[in-house]
Amino acid sequence: MTPVATPFFFYMLSGLAVAGGLLVVTRRNAVHSALSLIVTLLAVAGLYLMLYAPFVAGVQIIVYAGGIMVLFLFVIMLVSLERTIKERQFNRMWPVGLAASCALLALFLAVFEKGKKLFEDRPLPPLTENNNTQQIGLMLYGNYMFAFEIASLLLLVAILGAVIMAKKRI
């Protein structure tokens, strides 16, 4: 099965992702930033689908757009102040930060330009069987068992830490 109109979907999704990211860093109201971040996350999930990673795309939508963003929206509601919207939004050193970021982008693009030959004329490997989720599950419970357990422990510690810090008195 060959995909159709791949360049069109790629450019549409990446345009959506970059536009959403741009809105995240420029909006005055934090709720608008959160909504733009959801657009970016969904566009990146679409890019994962184009890379034949359906499980990662599902995790992206369920965990990021569904879980983490709800957490963000709750906290925005909890800590939002009327006066923060009227204040200036960028700190005093923003020209320096912007210049450093542009230098970083230029560095990335220079490295990509130099290493472009590595990626040209390299045929993408054929897709194996159609059982991406099963393969990832086997890897998680086989080779990466220890890392998986560490990740679960990390989540437990993070839950405890968040509850203890957000509680008024313990």
Add this chain to the structure above:
Amino acid sequence: MVPITTIHYLVVAAALFVLGVIGVLTRRNVVIVLMSIELILNAVNLNLVAFSRMWGGLQGQVFSIFIVVDAAAEAAVGLGILIAFFRNKETINVDEIDLLKW
């Protein structure tokens, strides 16, 4: 039209990464700084999945799942700290959070 190769995904990921860095370096609102960190982690994930497609293995996708776990833990702890701080100091601006500075 040029066929889409790995380098195209890398350029998109670099753009998202730089946008996240701009947000972290210039914004004053802590919530938006945390959202910019999520942007950075997404850029890394996109790179990992693109390379996993390029080499034909699934290691990159497994790594990206671990990064999603990290992002969830980081968001929970960061927002917990933010709530505790907001209760004490009534501000969420980065440049007013200077208790450790003298």
